[in-house]
Structure formats: C-alpha cells, structure tokens
Amino acid sequence: MGSVNPFFLGCTLSLVLSLSAFGLIMIFTWRRPKLSLAISLTVSTICLIIAWLTFIKLSALKEPLILSVDWMMSDQIRVPFGFLLDPTSLLMFVIVATISWLIQLYSIGYMAGDSGFGRYYAFLSLFALSMLGLVISSGLLQLYICWELVGLSSYLLIGFWYEKFSASEAGKKAFVVTRFGDIGFFMGLAFLVLNFGTLDIHSINSAAMSKAFPAWLLTPAALLIFCGIMGKSAQFPIHVWLPDAMEGPTPVSALLHSATMVAAGMYLLTRLFPFFSCSPTAMTVILTICTITLLLSSTIGMVATDIKQVWAYSTISQLGFMGMGLAAAGLTGGYLFAGFYHLTTHAGFKALLFLCAGVFIHHFHTNDFFVMSAKGGRRLLIPMVTVTIGALALAGIFPFSGFFSKEAILAELWNLPNKMWLGLGLLGAFLTAYYTFRVIFVLLFPRPQAVGGGHGVEEEHGHGHGQEEEHGVPWVMAVPLIILAGFTCVLGFLQAPIQKFLLGEVHHHAPNYVLLVSAVGCALGGIGMAWLDWGAKGAKWEGFIRKVPVVENFFIQKWYMDHFWRWFLNTVIYGLFSRTFTYNDRRVVDGGVDAVAFGTIGSGRLLSFIQTAFLQLNLLFMVLVLGGIGIYLLMGR
Amino acid sequence: MESARMLVFNQLETYLYLALMLFAIGLYGVLARRNLIAVLISVELILNAASINFMAFNRFLAPTPAVGQVITLFIMAVAAAEAAIALSIIVAVYRKLRSVNIEQATELRG
Amino acid sequence: MNWLISLITPVGLASGAFIMVVAMTLLGALIAVAARNIFHNVLGLALCLIGVAGLFLYLNSPFVALMEILIYVGAICIAICFAIMLSAPMYLPLPPRHPLKILGALAGAGLVFAFLALLTKKTTWAAASVRSDDWSITTIGHYLLTDYVLIFEVISLLLVVAMLGAVVTARGGRGSS
Numbered sequence: 001m002g003s004v005n006p007f008f009l010g011c012t013l014s015l016v017l018s019l020s021a022f023g024l025i026m027i028f029t030w031r032r033p034k035l036s037l038a039i040s041l042t043v044s045t046i047c048l049i050i051a052w053l054t055f056i057k058l059s060a061l062k063e064p065l066i067l068s069v070d071w072m073m074s075d076q077i078r079v080p081f082g083f084l085l086d087p088t089s090l091l092m093f094v095i096v097a098t099i100s101w102l103i104q105l106y107s108i109g110y111m112a113g114d115s116g117f118g119r120y121y122a123f124l125s126l127f128a129l130s131m132l133g134l135v136i137s138s139g140l141l142q143l144y145i146c147w148e149l150v151g152l153s154s155y156l157l158i159g160f161w162y163e164k165f166s167a168s169e170a171g172k173k174a175f176v177v178t179r180f181g182d183i184g185f186f187m188g189l190a191f192l193v194l195n196f197g198t199l200d201i202h203s204i205n206s207a208a209m210s211k212a213f214p215a216w217l218l219t220p221a222a223l224l225i226f227c228g229i230m231g232k233s234a235q236f237p238i239h240v241w242l243p244d245a246m247e248g249p250t251p252v253s254a255l256l257h258s259a260t261m262v263a264a265g266m267y268l269l270t271r272l273f274p275f276f277s278c279s280p281t282a283m284t285v286i287l288t289i290c291t292i293t294l295l296l297s298s299t300i301g302m303v304a305t306d307i308k309q310v311w312a313y314s315t316i317s318q319l320g321f322m323g324m325g326l327a328a329a330g331l332t333g334g335y336l337f338a339g340f341y342h343l344t345t346h347a348g349f350k351a352l353l354f355l356c357a358g359v360f361i362h363h364f365h366t367n368d369f370f371v372m373s374a375k376g377g378r379r380l381l382i383p384m385v386t387v388t389i390g391a392l393a394l395a396g397i398f399p400f401s402g403f404f405s406k407e408a409i410l411a412e413l414w415n416l417p418n419k420m421w422l423g424l425g426l427l428g429a430f431l432t433a434y435y436t437f438r439v440i441f442v443l444l445f446p447r448p449q450a451v452g453g454g455h456g457v458e459e460e461h462g463h464g465h466g467q468e469e470e471h472g473v474p475w476v477m478a479v480p481l482i483i484l485a486g487f488t489c490v491l492g493f494l495q496a497p498i499q500k501f502l503l504g505e506v507h508h509h510a511p512n513y514v515l516l517v518s519a520v521g522c523a524l525g526g527i528g529m530a531w532l533d534w535g536a537k538g539a540k541w542e543g544f545i546r547k548v549p550v551v552e553n554f555f556i557q558k559w560y561m562d563h564f565w566r567w568f569l570n571t572v573i574y575g576l577f578s579r580t581f582t583y584n585d586r587r588v589v590d591g592g593v594d595a596v597a598f599g600t601i602g603s604g605r606l607l608s609f610i611q612t613a614f615l616q617l618n619l620l621f622m623v624l625v626l627g628g629i630g631i632y633l634l635m636g637r
Numbered sequence: 638m639e640s641a642r643m644l645v646f647n648q649l650e651t652y653l654y655l656a657l658m659l660f661a662i663g664l665y666g667v668l669a670r671r672n673l674i675a676v677l678i679s680v681e682l683i684l685n686a687a688s689i690n691f692m693a694f695n696r697f698l699a700p701t702p703a704v705g706q707v708i709t710l711f712i713m714a715v716a717a718a719e720a721a722i723a724l725s726i727i728v729a730v731y732r733k734l735r736s737v738n739i740e741q742a743t744e745l746r747g
Numbered sequence: 748m749n750w751l752i753s754l755i756t757p758v759g760l761a762s763g764a765f766i767m768v769v770a771m772t773l774l775g776a777l778i779a780v781a782a783r784n785i786f787h788n789v790l791g792l793a794l795c796l797i798g799v800a801g802l803f804l805y806l807n808s809p810f811v812a813l814m815e816i817l818i819y820v821g822a823i824c825i826a827i828c829f830a831i832m833l834s835a836p837m838y839l840p841l842p843p844r845h846p847l848k849i850l851g852a853l854a855g856a857g858l859v860f861a862f863l864a865l866l867t868k869k870t871t872w873a874a875a876s877v878r879s880d881d882w883s884i885t886t887i888g889h890y891l892l893t894d895y896v897l898i899f900e901v902i903s904l905l906l907v908v909a910m911l912g913a914v915v916t917a918r919g920g921r922g923s924s
Contacts, residue, residue, distance in 0.1 A: 500852045613743035616848070620668050625859030634865050644758065646765040653867045655769060655802070659776055659795075661860035665790045666780035668852035669844075673750035674830055678779050679793045681823065685799050688815075696806040700875035703886040706811050707895055709803075710887075713818045718909035721793045724830040731794050731834035 006281055007054050009065045011083045011136050014047040018129035019635055020397035022146060024203045025122035036118035037108065040125050047128060051097035056256050057089050059501060066202060069293030070136050076197045084138035084202055087502045088340065092135045092267055095347050099259035100128045102480040104107065106355055107251045109477035110362055120249070127153040131260045135267065140199040143205060143271075147185070147228070147264060156263045157322060158248040159283075170247035178243040181231020195221070208275040215279060221284035223270070229343030233319045235263025236293040240561050245309040246367075250358030257315040258351035263343060268321045270340045284331065290323030291424050296430035296559055302438070303555045307357045310439055311350070314394060317432060318346050324425060332415040337499050338408035344498065345401035345491050349393035352484035356387035359473055359481070360443075369439055373446040382478050384443065386485040391440045393488045395433035396523045403520075408495070410519050411512060426522045427517035433526025441535035473598040652693035660686035673727045673737040677720065684716045765805060772798030785831055793824045810884045 021043040029035040064086035072079040104124055111120055130149030137143040152175075159171025160522070195197060195217050198205070207213060229235070242262065246253055256262060269276065269286075275504035276282060295318045301313035326339035364372045364382060378384050393402035406429060413422040473481075533544055548551055557563065612618075645651055659682055666679025688709045695705020733736050753759045775798055796819040801876025803812035891899050 294735060615742075616668055616852075620851050623664065623668065623859055625854040627862045629857070630862035631858070631865060634862070634869060638846075645762065649872050650867065652802065652806070653774065654864070655869065657860060657863050658773060659901050660863070661856045662773075662776045662780050664859055665852050665856035666839060668855050669849055670780070673836070674785055674787055674827060675780070676898055678788050678827065678875060680794060681819070682776055682779060682795065685796065685819075689802060692803055692806045692808060692811065695808075698872060700872045700877060701751075701879050702807070702882050703890050706808050706887050709808075709811050709891050710891075711895075711898060711902055713814060713907060717818060718902075720905050721795060721909050721913040722916070724826055725913035727830055728833050728917045737834050746778075 003286055005065065005067065007058065007065060007085060010050040010054055011085070014050050015129055015133055017043045017046055018125050018126050018132065021125040022122050022129060025118055025125065030118035030122060030211045032569050033117035036121045039092060040121035041104055041105060041108075043125060044097075044104045047132065048097045048101040051094045054085070055094045058085060058090055058459075061085070061087060061090070062504070064202060066138055068200065070142075071139075071239050074484065078198060078200070079141050079193075079215040080139040080200050082138040082141050085136060085204075087504075088336070089136050090271055090500070091340075091344065091502065092263075093132065095263075095344060096128070096131045096135055096259050098526070099347055099351050100124065100131070100255060100481060102351065103251045103255045103355075106358070106480040108250070108256075109474040110251050110358055111249060112474075116160065123153055123156045123160070124255075127157065127255065130224065130266065134264055138201060140192065140201060140204070143201070143268070144185065147232070147268075150261055150264055151175060151182070151232075154245070154252075154256055155531065157252040157256075158245045160248050160252065163248065165247075167247040170241075170244040174241040174245050177238050178231040180238055181227045181229070184224045184227020185231075186228075187418045188221050188226075188228065191221045191224055205272065207277045211278070213278065215281075218275070219281045222272075222279045222283060224283065225272065226276075226286055229265040229269050229323075230289065231265070232268075233262045233323070234293075234316050235265075235289050235320060235323065236296055237561065237564075239293060239297065239316050240558075240565055243309055243312045243558070246312055249307065250354060250361055254351045254354030255311070257312065258347040262315060262319055263347060266319055266326070266339065266343050267563045269323065269326050270336050270343070273326060273330065273336040276326075277333070280331055283327045285603060286323055287331065287421065289325035290320040290327060291321035291421065291428075293317065294324065294428040295424065295431070298428055298435065300558050302431065302434040303552060304435075305370060306367040307360065307372070307439060308354070308367055310369075310435060311357060314353075314432060314436065315346075315350055317428060318342070318350070318394070321406070321409055321425070321428060322346070324421070325412050328409075328412040328416050328421065332410055333504055334415060335402040338405070338412045339501055340502065341408055341495065341498060341586075342402075342405035345393065345405040345488070348484055348487040348491055349390045349400070349402055352386055352390040352481065352488055353394065355481055355484065356383040358389060359383040359477055363473075364479075369442055373443050376446065377443045378446065380473060382473050386481045387443070388440055389485045389488055394436050395527060396429055397527075398520070399489070399492055401488050403523075404492040404495045407516065407519060410515055414512060414515050426518060429519060430522040430526045430529075433523040434530050437527045437530035440598070441530055445535055475490060492578050505543060511607075549620070647695040649693055652689055654694075656693070659683075661673065662732055670722065671738050673705040673730065676739065677723045677727070682724075683736070684712060684719075688712050692712040717738050764801075768798050768801035768805070771795070771796075772802065774798075787827075789824055789827050789831070792827075793820050796820050796824070807882055810887065 016086065021039050024039055025036045029039065029227060064084060066082065066084050068080040068082035070078055071081040075300065098161060104121070107124070111117055112119065127150070130146045130153055134143055134150060137146060155171045155175040156175050159168045161167045162171070189199065191601060192204070196204065196213060198204060198207075202261060208218070211632045231238050242257075246255070246343035276286070297313040297316035297320065301310050301317065304310045304313060322339045324339075325342060329335055329338055358373050358376055359380060360369070362368055363535065364375050364377065366372060366375075367379070378523075393400035396402045396406040410425055410429070413425045416422065554560070647715050663679045663682030663686060666682065667676055670679060671745055691705050691709050693714070695702050696710075699705055729738055730742060754763060773793050775791045775793070775795025779788050779795055780791075782788050782791060796815060799813040800815040800820075803809075803815055
C-alpha cells in the first residue's frame with residue numbers, strides 16, 4: 001500500500017482524537033471544567049468537520065471503500081480490523097458526529113456548574129469514540145468491541161449521578177439487560193466464524209446475496225445477532241432498561257435515544273440487511289417482535305406522566321417501527337432505505353424532543369409535564385416552538401421529516417401480502433400521534449388547578465447548583481434546538497437525494513393515495529383524539545383509555561414487564577441458577593480450593609521434620625546425592 | 638637423564654589430585670565444623686582448590702597461559718568479597734545469638 | 748647413596764621442594780579443618796595458603812603466587828582473626844562433637860572425592876594444539892584492561908557492594924551504635 005487514503009486517515013484521526021480526549025480529561029484535567037470542555041469540544045468539532053468533509057467528498061461513491069487489516073488469523077478464520085466506508089456508514093457517521101457535537105454544545109448550558117463536569121465530557125468523548133468506531137468498522141468483531149464500548153459509556157453516563165441510588169441502579173440495569181442480548185450477539189459471531197469463517201461485513205453481505213450460505217445455518221446466525229439488536233435497540237421483551245435510562249442527564253438521554261446507543265442496534269440491522277434478508281424466518285421474527293414493541297411502548301406512552309418517559313417510550317416505538325420497515329423490506333425483497341431513512345430523521349427529531357425536554361427540566365426542576373405546564377411551560381418560547389415541531393415530526397405530519405420516513409415505512413408494509421402488519425403499523429402511528437400531542441396540549445393549555453399532589457413533584461434534577469432565576473434559555477442550549485428543528489423541517493425534502501446516495505438510484509413509484517390518506521388520517525386522528533381529551537376547552541383532561549380502567553392500569557404498570565422480569569429474576573435467576581451456582585461455588589469450588597490448601601498445609605506439616613534447621617545436614621544430603629549420581633553416571637564409561 | 642615431562646611436578650594429574658584433596662578436606666570442614674568461622678575457613682580451602690585447578694589447566698593445557706592467571710585473580714577478588722560479607726554476617730549472628738555455633742541458629746526449624 | 752646424590756641435582760632439589768610444598772598445603776589444610784582451637788585453624792589456613800602459593804610458583808606464575816600471599820594470607824586471614832576476636836570467647840568449652848556427624852561428613856566428602864577422582868582418572872586431558880608461551884605480567888595486565896575489562900569492572904562493583912553490605916550487616920541494624 002503506497003499512499004494512505006486520506007479518508008481512512010481522517011477516520012483514524014477522529015477515533016484517535018476522541019480516545020485521547022477521553023484519556024486526557026480522565027487523567028489530567030477532570031478537575032478543571034473549562035479545560036476539559038475545551039478539549040472535548042475541540043475534538044468533537046474536528047470529528048464533525050472530518051465527517052462532513054468525508055461525506056461530501058464521497059457523496060458520489062460507487063464502490064465501498066475498504067481498509068482491512070487482518071488482526072487475527074488462524075487457519076480458515078480471519079478476523080479483520082479496519083474501516084468500511086459505504087453510503088450507509090457515511091450517512092450514519094455524519095449523523096453521529098453531528099448529534100454528538102450538538103449535544104456537547106447543549107451540555108455546556110445544561111451541565112454548567114455540575115461537580116462532574118470534566119468527567120461528563122470525558123464520557124461523552126468515549127461515547128463518540130465508540131459510536132464512530134462502531135459505525136465505520138469493517139469487521140463484526142471490531143463492531144462488537146465498539147458495541148460493548150457503547151454499552152460501557154452509556155452505563156457510565158446513565159449512572160452519571162452515581163450518588164443517586166436510582167441512577168446507579170438504572171446504569172446497572174441498562175448494562176446488565178443489554179448484556180442479555182449481547183450474549184446472543186456474541187454467540188452469533190462465534191456461529192458465523194465457525195460456519196462461514198469470516199467476520200468481514202462486506203464479504204458476509206456479498207456472500208449472503210449470492211446465496212452462498214445455506215438457509216438452515218443462516219437463520220440461527222441471524223436470530224442470534226438479532227438478540228444483540230434487541231438488547232441495544234430496546235425491543236420487546238428486553239426493552240425495560242431504556243425507560244430507566246432516563247436517570248442520566250437529559251442530553252445523555254438525547255444522545256442515547258437519537259444517534260448512538262439505541263440507534264446502534266438498528267444500524268447493525270441495516271448494516272447486515274442483505275444478510276438478514278436472506279432468511280425470511282428471521283425477518284418474520286424481527287417483524288413480529290418490532291410490531292409488539294411498537295404497540296406496547298405506544299400504549300405505555302399514553303399514560304406516562306414523566307416527559308422523558310413519554311419520549312423514551314416513543315423512542316422504543318419508533319425503533320420498532322424502523323425494525324418493521326427493514327423487516328418488511330427484507331421479506332418483500334425491497335431496499336433498506338425506508339428503515340434507515342426513518343433512523344436518520346428520527347435521530348434529528350428525537351434529539352430535538354429530548355433537548356427541549358431538557359430545557360423544561362432544567363428550568364422547572366421537574367420531569368412531570370403536568371407540573372411544567374402548571375408552572376407556565378409555554379412561556380419558554382424557543383423550546384415550545386421546537387418541541388411542537390419535533391412532535392409534529394414524530395406524529396408524521398407534513399411537511400416535517402417524520403412524515404416522509406413514516407410514509408416510506410408504511411409503503412414497505414403495504415407491500416407485504418398480509419395487510420395485518422399495515423393495520424398494526426397504522427395503529428402505531430395513531431397511538432404515536434395521540435401520546436405525543438397529549439404532551440403538547442398539556443403544555444400549551446395549562447390548567448394549574450388540575451395538578452393535584454397526585455403526581456408528586458419529585459426533584460429529579462440531580463445536580464443541585466444554585467439555579468439563577470433567569471427567564472429564557474441560554475444560547476448554547478437554544479442553538480442546538482434551532483439547528484435540529486431546521487434539520488427536522490428540511491430532512492423530509494431530502495428524501496430523493498438521500499435515497500440516491502444510499503442506493504445509487506432513486507426508485508420512483510406512483511404515490512399510493514390510499515396509503516397516504518390512511519396514514520395522514522391516522523396521525524390527524526391521533527392528534528384529534530388528543531385534542532378532545534386534553535386540548536379543547538371542555539376536555540376532561542383524562543385519556544380516553546380511562547374508560548377502561550383495567551387496561552389503563554395495565555398500561556400504567558408497563559404491561560407488567562418490570563414485574564415479569566422481577567419475577568423472572570427472583571425465581572429463575574436467583575432461585576434456580578444462583579442457588580445452584582452458589583451451592584456449586586461453596587461446596588465444589590471453595591471446597592476444592594480448601595481441600596488443596598489443607599492438603600498443602602497438611603503435607604507441609606507432615607514433611608516439615610525434614611527442615612531441621614541444621615544447614616549442614618541439608619548440605620550433607622546434597623553432597624551425598626551429588627556424589628552418588630556422579631559416580632553412577634561414570635560407572636558405565 | 639629422565640625426561641622433564643616425567644617429573645612429578647610437571648604432570649597435570651598431580652595438581653588435579655592435590656586440588657581434589659584440598660577440596661575434599663574443605664568439604665569435610667563445611668559439613669562437620671560447627672563454628673561458623675571454621676566453616677568460612679573451609680570454604681576458603683574449597684576456593685583455593687578451584688584456583689589450583691585453573692592454574693594447572695592454564696599451565697598444561699590452555700592456549701594462552703595469561704588467561705588462567707587472570708581468572709585466578711578474579712577468584713581471589715570474589716573470595717575477598719565473600720569473606721567480607723561472611724564475616725560481617727558472622728558478627729551479626731554472634732550479636733543476635735551470643736554464639737557462632739551453626740547448630741544454634743535454628744530459628745527456621747519447621 | 749645414589750638417590751641422596753641425585754637429590755642435590757637441580758631436578759632433585761626441585762622435586763624435594765615440591766614435596767615440601769605439597770606437605771605444607773595438605774598439613775595446613777588438615778590443621779585448618781581438624782584443629783579444635785579456632786585460632787589454630789586460621790594458622791593452618793595461612794600455612795596451607797602459603798603452600799598453595801608455592802604450587803603456583805611451580806605452575807610458572809610468580810605474580811599470582813605473590814597475590815595469593817598478599818590477598819589471602821595478608822588480608823583474609825587477618826580479617827578472620829578480627830572476626831574471631833569480635834565474636835566467640837575462646838575460653839568457653841566447646842560442646843562435644845557428635846560422632847555420627849563426623850562420620851556423615853567423612854562419607855559425604857569421601858563420596859565427592861571418589862567421584863571427582865574417578866572423573867579425573869577417566870578423562871583424557873588434551874592440551875591445546877597451539878600454545879603461546881607468554882607468561883608475563885604485562886600480558887596479564889593487558890588482558891585485564893582489554894578482553895576482561897568488563898569482568899574487572901563488575902568485580903570492582905562487587906567489592907564495593909560487598910563492603911557496603913558488610914558495613915550494614917555488621918552494624919547491627921538501624922539505630923544501634
């Protein structure tokens with residue numbers, strides 16, 4: 001290799017810089033907030049510039065650029081490390097770099113005065129490193145390493161206010177629950193290596209497309225890898241960590257929910273899309289799970305009172321929606337465009353929603369949007385406008401970005417022979433619009449008298465700095481909101497260019513008016529329902545679901561999933577495995593070690609009479625043996 | 638006139654056996670004496686036996702006869718260092734145990 | 748009377764002196780090991796070392812012989828004398844020797860002696876084909892400062908360390924005077 005490709009150099013540079021920012025801050029400057037901020041923000045800006053430059057320069061890319069170095073080789077097995085730059089990874093690279101830059105900017109305001117300011121920025125740098133590494137990695141093992149790094153950094157950030165018990169618990173929960181899925185992912189990797197002998201993403205995809213893998217081997221591998229995706233992207237039934245992850249600082253939630261942690265799962269699904277689509281069985285499973293997730297989280301979102309919880313459940317449901325889009329495309333031989341496009345637009349508007357929520361939380365010191373509303377949330381002009389834009393996008397209203405990407409996904413669902421999926425997708429869209437606008441209407445039309453003590457105004461805002469009573473929003477927090485709102489407005493009209501960039505060509509199909517009308521109808525229906533329940537003058541301020549208390553309770557209890565896992569943990573893990581393993585540990589492992597120790601001591605005692613402390617006796621034996629052996633050896637000669 | 642080679646002091650084996658005897662006597666001393674100083678003296682005998690061997694090989698076998706002498710000088714230097722350390726240890730042991738009898742230094746008995 | 752006359756020839760004189768030197772060495776060694784009085788041991792050692800120096804003379808190395816006397820007899824024996832004076836009072840009665848221990852030591856030394864004697868006897872000693880006859884002190888000095896200069900330096904370091912170690916050990920630990 002003569003000259004190094006400048007794009008790979010740029011990729012390496014962004015990774016190395018992020019890592020060194022993390023190291024520098026953690027080792028040297030964590031006591032000095034200003035310096036740490038400067039280091040981290042500089043690095044992040046450089047990454048942003050590199051990402052956009054690479055993106056623009058490579059926008060007419062025909063063949064993927066691959067830099068692959070064999071990190072480990074053993075007989076038939078090759079484990080490559082390197083970079084794979086193709087449209088998918090380039091787009092994601094830009095998204096990650098942009099969102100994490102905006103979050104870093106926003107956090108200047110949000111985290112100001114926090115005692116762990118430097119540490120916070122170090123973790124953000126680590127997060128950027130792991131996510132960028134994940135996005136551009138060329139091999140699945142490298143991706144897995146970054147995947148775990150993402151898990152680690154999200155653990156660190158969710159449990160950032162570790163002195164709060166619930167925060168450290170939430171961090172642990174996120175780490176352990178995603179680990180369930182990651183075990184599956186790792187087994188999938190081992191399965192791939194053993195059966196196909198390669199972990200290179202590009203060669204796996206091209207081999208899968210040329211039908212080189214038998215289906216009965218491919219399906220288990222795909223399902224195992226999907227376990228990892230389920231964990232990371234919080235799909236049913238291991239979605240339970242994501243709502244708890246709200247314990248972290250709100251910008252972190254924005255980062256987690258839009259471009260990094262949960263997006264990593266869907267990104268992997270996109271990355272291995274050709275591979276996955278070779279297994280209709282796996283794709284059907286994915287479609288089912290994603291649909292369940294969509295409905296489950298939408299319904300829980302309808303009854304949550306914590307603004308971050310609502311957005312969290314909306315993230316889960318939108319991830320399910322993306323998964324549905326990808327799976328449907330895989331089943332009908334379509335393209336990965338719809339799901340990935342939704343991932344892109346979702347990254348924009350979900351970051352926007354969370355950052356707006358962060359502004360409200362920062363201002364009112366509460367997570368409960370009923371309380372926010374009562375305290376006059378609508379007076380914060382910029383966040384109010386931007387949160388409405390984000391909500392319109394989330395609900396899928398023209399002309400915001402969510403409308404276009406949802407439309408694309410619903411079009412994929414339309415192609416499925418069984419129209420049940422389309423119906424469920426539309427139901428999901430309806431519910432999404434409903435719970436989103438529930439928040440918006442409550443914020444817009446406050447009714448101070450309606451807020452009893454029932455909601456409990458808890459001080460969720462962990463960092464207790466002396467809040468100066470400023471009215472308005474600091475510019476470092478407002479600018480990212482405006483930028484993201486701009487993205488949300490514009491991204492929808494970039495559908496054709498993005499499609500051209502991702503697929504190399506634009507697939508025009510005749511607009512499906514039935515679908516269009518039904519989708520917009522569902523969204524408007526949801527909004528209208530929300531208006532009737534929460535917005536209108538005579539509205540009861542009760543969800544329509546209140547009419548069926550059993551169901552409402554079921555939703556409030558989050559479908560009893562937490563209870564289920566608690567029970568599962570208590571009976572199966574603690575009751576069965578833990579007890580068995582404890583017994584094994586006590587009796588077999590400890591017992592074995594004890595036996596060895598006692599045996600050693602006992603035999604030492606037994607033989608200690610040899611150690612008479614008479615040096616000359618020892619020496620005598622040595623000499624006798626030496627002489628004896630010497631003579632014996634000489635005898636034969 | 639007999640050949641000079643036949644003379645007893647012109648034969649390698651004479652010196653080797655002599656060194657061997659010195660070595661055996663020294664070894665006996667190390668094994669049997671209880672006084673630490675006597676043990677040290679015996680060790681010096683063993684070292685001298687080694688020196689004699691070197692000098693004998695140097696005289697009768699080696700290609701360059703200066704090398705053996707150099708090595709013997711080195712042995713002497715090492716012996717001096719060893720004697721200095723050993724004597725200081727003996728003095729320390731005497732301070733601690735009020736005796737230089739090796740059989741009384743039994744603190745490490747198992 | 749023939750053998751008596753043969754004694755006064757140079758060769759005879761040399762042989763006689765050699766026998767005396769050997770006798771001195773072995774006698775000295777025996778005294779150094781066997782005498783019960785520790786001071787006699789040192790004297791025996793000195794006698795033995797002087798004998799060894801004589802052997803070195805017979806081995807064509809007057810310089811090393813001189814060094815032997817200087818270092819061993821002059822330095823080490825004197826140092827041992829000091830150690831004797833600093834440690835055990837000589838008037839104390841020694842505990843009786845254990846016959847079994849003597850026997851064991853004799854057996855051990857005898858066994859090793861037998862082994863090495865057998866080894867010496869069974870080996871064919873072959874001289875180097877080309878041998879230089881340069882025995883001069885100049886050459887020794889030359890070697891010390893060229894080929895063996897590293898060892899030379901290391902030994903000087905060793906001597907320093909030994910000296911420091913001896914001081915520290917004999918001082919009796921921190922704080923004692």
